[in-house]
Amino acid sequence: MRTADNYADSPRRAGHAHTSVRRRAADPAHPAAGSRESEIRLRVLEAASKLVDRLSYDEVTIDAVARASGVSKSTLYRHWPSRQILVLEAFTYKTNLLTHVEDTGDVRRDLHSYLVALTRCLDEGQTASTVSNLLAEAIRSTGFSRLYRQTLLRERRQGFLAILQQGQRRGQIRNDADLEVVVDAMYGAIYHRLVATGEDIDAPFLRQLNGFVMLGCATPAYLEPQKKFS
C-alpha cells in the first residue's frame, strides 16, 4: 500500500506529544517522564517503536524488544502483560510524536497537515500491517479492545476533534455539525482503505477526502470565498 509521503508542509515534531490532551498519571498513551520507572518505559517504547517500523507485526516479540532496549524480559512483562499491548503502546507513542494539531488559522490546512502526518506514520516499512493487526486483535479480544480505545483510537480521534473544534471557534465549521460523526467518516475512510479495500491512501485521496469533509461540515462563509479561487 502506498501512502502520502511527498508533502513539504507536514511537520515532524519529534519530542512533542500533541498538546490538546490533558495528561493523566499512568496514562498509557502519554508515559510521564521523570521517575526511574518512567525512564524504563520510555526507553522501551522508543526501542519498540523503531522495531515496529522495521519488522512485521509478528516479528516484534518481547525477546526482540528486550534485545533492542537492553531491558530484561521479566521487567517488560511487569509493564506490559503481552507483546500485543507493548506494540499497541509503542505505536501510539510513536504516532503521538509524529502527529501534531496545528493552528494555522485555517481548518482545511490544519486537517490536511494532520491527515498527511497520520498517513505518513503508516508509510514506514511494515507499519500498515501492524496497525491492521492491532485492529484485528481488538476485534478478537474485549480486553485488548478496551486498551485500543484508550490509547491509539482516543489519541487520533482527539486530534481530529481538536482541529474541528478550533475551526468551530473560528466560525469555519458549522455549529450544528456532529463532529463525532465527521471523525467517524474521516478516520473510518482511512481505515476502510487500510484494512478492507487495500486502495492507496495517497495524496489525491487525502485531498478528495478533505474536500468532501469541508463541504460536509464547513460554514457557507468559509466555503464561499474558496470557491472563487478553485
Place this chain on the structure above:
Amino acid sequence: MRTADNYADSPRRAGHAHTSVRRRAADPAHPAAGSRESEIRLRVLEAASKLVDRLSYDEVTIDAVARASGVSKSTLYRHWPSRQILVLEAFTYKTNLLTHVEDTGDVRRDLHSYLVALTRCLDEGQTASTVSNLLAEAIRSTGFSRLYRQTLLRERRQGFLAILQQGQRRGQIRNDADLEVVVDAMYGAIYHRLVATGEDIDAPFLRQLNGFVMLGCATPAYLEPQKKFS
C-alpha cells in the same frame, strides 16, 4: 451494540438479490439457481446464514452447518475450503437478500433505506460480531482478504455506488464528487463504529451520517429547496 431497527420505511425483500450487479458464473456473491450443484449451494447458504443470526462467529462450524443443512461435511468442504469462507459467503448471501437499491427519485431517501437495511443486517443476534471477525480474518490472511473483497465488500460498495450514481443522473449528486471516496467515508464510518469505537449504529447516527454525506456531495440545486423545509 444497538443498531437502527425502528424504521417503518425499510423494505425487507427476501428473495430479491439487489439488481444493480451483473451476475457472473460461479460468482460467490451470487450463487446461481438451477443445477443440482447450485441447489446444494443455496440450501447450505440458507442454513448457514440462519446459524450466523443465532450463533457466535466461532460456533458456526462446518459440523453445525452440516447438521443444519443435511449436507455432508465432505460435500461442504468440496464447495468451501474453510468454515471462514462459508460464513463469509453465507453472510454476503443474506445481506444481498435484505438490502436493496431503491429508486424513489430522491437520493437521500434511497441512501437512508440502504443504510437502515444494511445496519439491520448487523442487528440480529451476534451478527455484528461475525462481521467484525470476518474483517479480522481478512486482515490476518491475504487469501481470505481477496475473497472478502470479491464478495461482501464489493457487494456493499456497489450498492452505495449505484445509489449515488442514480443521484448523479438525476442531478442530485455533483458530477465532480469522487464517489469512491464518498463510499469510503460512509461505509468506513459504519465499520469504524462497528469494529473500533463500539458506538451505537442507531437511527440518530444514520441520520447525521446521511446529512453529512448529502452536504458533502449533493448539488446546490438539490440541497437548496431542502433547506426551506428543514
